[in-house]
Amino acid sequence: MLILTCPYCGVAADETELAPGGEAHLTRAGVESSDEDFEAYLFQRKNPKGVHFERWRHANGCGKWFHAARCTVTNEVFGTYPAQTLEPPKEILDEIVARRPGWTLETGP
Amino acid sequence: MSARRIDGGRLIDRTKPLRFTFNGRKMEGFQGDTLASALLANGQMLVGRSFKYHRPRGIVTAGPEEPNALVNLGKDKRFEPNARATTTELFDGLEARSQNHWPSLERDIGVLNDRFARFLPAGFYYKTFIHPRPFWKHVFEPFIRQSAGLGQAPRHRDGDTYEHVNVTVDVLVSGGGISGLAAALAAGKAGARVLLVEQSAHWGGRLDDAPDIDGQPAETWVAETVAALTNLENVTVKLRTTHSGVYDHGYCLAVERLTDHDPLGPGPRQRLWKVRAGRIVAATGAIERPLSFAGNDLPGVMLAAAVRDYLTGYGVAPGRRTVVVTNNDDGYRTAFALKDQGLEVPLILDARSDPGPVAEAARELGLKVAPGKGLAGVSGKGRVEKAAVAAIDGSGAVLDELACDCIAMAGGWSPAVHLWSHAGGKLHWDETDAMFVPDPDKPPLGADGKAMVRCVGAAAGELGAAEALETGWAAGLWAATETGHKPKRGAGPKAEPDEETPIAPVWVMPRGADPEKRAKMWLDYQNDVKVSDVELAQREGYESVEHTKRYTTLGMATDQGKLSNINGLAVLADARGEPIPAVGTTTFRPPYTPLTMGAIAGEARGDLFQPIRRTPMHEHHERMGAHWEPVGHWRRPYAFPRSGESVEEAVNREIVNTRQNVGLLDASTLGKILVKGPDAARFLDMLYTGMMSSLKPGRCRYGLMCSENGFLIDDGVVARIDEDTFLCHTTTGGADRIHAHMEEWLQTEWWDWQVHTLNITEAWAQIGVVGPKARDLLEALGGMDLSEEALPFMSWADGEIGGFKARIYRISFSGELSYEIAVDAGHGAALWEACLDAGESLGVMPYGTEALHVMRAEKGFIMIGDETDGTVIPQDLGLSWAISKKKDDYLGKRAQDRLFMTDPNRWKLVGLETLDGSVLPEGAYAVDDSKNANGQRETQGRVTSTYYSPSLKRGIAMGLVRHGPDRMGEVLTFPGVDGTETKARIVEPVFLKEAGA
């Protein structure tokens, strides 16, 4: 049972209140995109053993989508932040580096 | 009462005798007894049969780790198989029966397996029963299944109830021994919210072993500490509550047994505590290990500490003449307790050559100690009668033989590290104390990336009382500090440290025992796994600890290896010639002790299993005798059969009446989502395949929604309320899903668009008034102008009808003249009745979902979930007209450009008419002549909906067919599952041509 704090309403929400939404920070491939890019957008997913940025919705709560940075091996959480952003905020990245020295953000698809 | 009941017994109340039966035999015990102590008191040594060889089994332990004394408890609605006698509190009228034997416990035919035990080594079943093939299913497997299994299968619905309680605490302390009490006190005094749980009915743990604490008897300190904790508002203490598991992020389960000890008491049987804990202190103690000597499974062979527990706790002597065999100081405590009660201890066998001061103390009491000695074996007929002494390092040459009726074995202690390990804490091997202890460098991590569990006392390998208090107190302070509290200065409780001579590990006794002896040394009593089995597994290559476990079934019994694991892997390590830590342990998984399924389900049974959603007209439908259909969590009337009428007849009547007169449909479950804001039109243009921005206020338009992957996910009518406001209708099952879909795109992709959405499905009751006399009915109700001119097809208007404030949509899903009247939910039932009254002379009848389905099919309208199944795109369904060519983009557009989506060979929607007028079988496929490379019959289409049309008096169907729209008139063959074939002609998917809408 994961317990994540919703960055909107501040509630430390049980997983039963939350709906998972997969990898965060995907860029929508529009009508002009190539088959490759469109496939990558819909299906190819980061599936790291370690730090992962993911989407959640506080579905049985305030209803807001937010992002979480979580380790898929230990389930520790580095922080949650609103979904209305294109990249993880600096304080989240700092927190990750503080706990995972040497970690760097993987950029690109 | 039996002569086995002696003086003393801290936990029993001799003024309160209780009656119970075991295998029908009447017995007596006292309030405070466990079933096990009471059985022992009654001289019942034989309590069950083992799993594989059906060997006689007696009580070995005094706790939840008991592998043998499992009983069928109670009867009928309160029957429980595999109840542990050692943790079952005795109550008046308790009925217990022993397990796994036929015809009786004493005369069990299954014991034949034991005669042939040498032919049934570990994993024998993998090597035989291979030929002849059918024999496995029909002969071997039924036999194996029947002789395995333990308790009887319950035959009745559970007569008890269960409940869940949710709590959030700073600190959860597991275990009410002195270490846990110290931890709870430290954390509680610091102001932390503390929950302290203890699995037994008593505080203080193995109190009789404890020295004075802070200068007073341990019992007094415990009583005072519990009183102090009870007085703290921020502390909750619970007896009979087992901390069952630790999950991620500090989520814990604990189960409280409320009436198991008092089955006639009020309230639920068990309560499942769902605890969110900031920090967890595991003061769960340690479990004593058996010793592996030949014949160690005979009834009468018990853990030394268990013998002591029965003596001091319950005033029961398991034996009159007990041989103590030990490899550490603790075994002596049992010898002293026996001596204290005036019971005979002919010899203490100590594996250590120099046992040190404790042996001196024993000798001073007049006890005989044999250092460097162990058991060559024990023997007896159905129970211990004789012990053979041997040198510990030898091969088992018998030095002496002693008559005895009980063996108290002390093989050292294994910390109960389960709670540490459940969520990922790692262990390391403590060479000095020969035990796996929590590795403080590799704790289970909480959400904050820091340790969330700390083990204390014996659970951390600190067996002494002084250390238990010290580590408990320190952990309490740690947990309070970590959860934001500032403990005041002050010393914790203290006790005098105890110097002990280190343990000498003995994994096989004697160490040089030959294979024949090793085949008589039990590691797992319940599953009949012996030292020789582990060694065989290793020889055959099953040498990873998980392989050994699975090949031999070691540790897979109902005690989950609490007694057997460490001994087993030590034997494995020895066989592999490697140190124990190189072998490692198997994974500890929740629950700590078996958890009742009913407690897991809690209150969510019967009516409370899942919420039922009812429309405002539900009760009216109920009175009309509706035949219900679950649609999501909704209940919708499938049809309204009248008395003497079948459901099918009702459906046909409802259709005919609607097409001839007028019908009423409860459409309240239809999803209604309000979309509002300056960007609402732009948003809906992205969401629907069609153009919504060009819709005029006051008008309605049918729309299709696709997933980003291109597939059709929902449809419905959109009404534009004003420039900035739309009301989107969805399917009944789709409302929540589609609302979530909208929010997802708004919040995560187009978050700068100014749009709000609101799911108002339940705010409105909606009634479809359908049929040629629909307008007549509404005019009879009286109110707003509903003429063709005032309210043309695909428009809506607000107004008043029959005195109700209403919004009326002129839309149709049946091809008939049709109005959907939406009113405040609270007025739904009244409007429904008003419609029935107003339409009485017109022949109005309500109709259900099946009539709705048939009528839409008669007109060739698709139904989400019938014509679509998640693999269908709008283009397959002839719905290209609902896809705007003018828009640059909509969800799903890019996906529909992919190779397979534009393949001209995709199956497309057509109508299907059987040649003989029959109804095509549901789900049937149209076949080609050929077979594919995998030998499967090629198909060229399938039926998506099929009904009997009472309007046409013949079967009608819709289906998806390869190149279907280009093949009008062609006849397809649909094989049935029964060998028959149905032939059907491809036709336009509109069966009822005349339009009334």
Add this chain to the structure above:
Amino acid sequence: MRYSAFQIVRQALRGHQGWPRAWGEATAKPRYDAIVIGAGGHGLATAYYLGRNHGVRNVAILEKGWLGGGNTGRNTTIIRSNYLQDPSAAIYEKSRSLYETLSQELNYNIMFSPRGVMMLAQTEHEVRGYRRTAHANALQEVQTEFITPERVKELCPIIETRGPRYPVLGALWQARGGTARHDAVAWGYARGCAEMGMDVIQQCEVTGIRSANGKVKGVTTTKGEIDCDKLAIVVAGHSGVLAEMAGFRLPIESLALQALVSEPIKPCMDVVVMANTVHGYMSQSDKGEMVIGGGADGYNNYTQRGSFHHIEETVRALIETFPMISRLKMLRMWGGIVDMTGDRSPIISKTPMENVFINCGWGTGGFKAIPGSGWATAEMVAKGAPGALAAEFGLDRFREGRFIDESVAAGVAH
């Protein structure tokens, strides 16, 4: 050594000291014709059929932990082939039919128990879905039938068919489906591989994949470098990590799927029952435990632990369906890491690197597929291109939009 009752008696008379190892203690050779990464069921079956069907016997199977230690040993052991879509039905039916004779084939009793599998229909929608599946199966040479609630009750008396919430409206019944002993499948194949002279190398983690000109040369492992002509990656939940070594991405996410068992009781259920509306399935093991599974978590996870509320939902649902289990006790719960693809169907495919093949994405349905999957993957590795069984399971389907979607009829559970 051939296993038999006679052999057991013979060895028993010698104190069981004469049993040979089931598989050898292998050290890696410098080079193999083919390397299979992953000694789970699928990897071992791939190697086995490479040798048996295609004569490729210079093969090593590399395993980072212990063989059969992943999902092969963590599932609920259900075997069925009543799938809707043709490609799925073909490979699962191949698999089921191989299971029928696998004990004899391997001379190792994997305890295939064709006790029958029923999937309950508890909504009208499910009724339609399963009727459709029954029609499809009839054309796919898969024997199934849609049965009445009365027949359901007859086959499994402990089911409450009358509701109250979701009455049983019928069921899709596959009489020849069933269960098998999961560990034995891995062990039997491992023994079979070893007997053909293959090397099963445990505690050997692949840390890199070496290539030249886009063609595989070999692997780097914790036990040194090993060369190979062909490489098959068969590592389920860890596929993404291996794919990255070979320079490509997969449409896969790793999620936790949980299961639990009760304490053992005497036989009370002779069939496998799956109830997809309420997300639960149950059978009784030969030991007497009720083996229960449910739905998967929805978030990426490598912990082999899942969220308890899924267990709660599953147990709740099963108590509604089987009221008698309420007073049984859960003995153990555990999790496995399942590799879920975009369409929830597996991948058996060539990869962007020449002579590297991948088999993954079995999601929640891998155990039942082991023999068929191994058969098809071996064919692909041996011939360099997928045969009929694997043809539709290529990676390119995600680009083309050519999905194999089983959720159409089956819901989530396998």
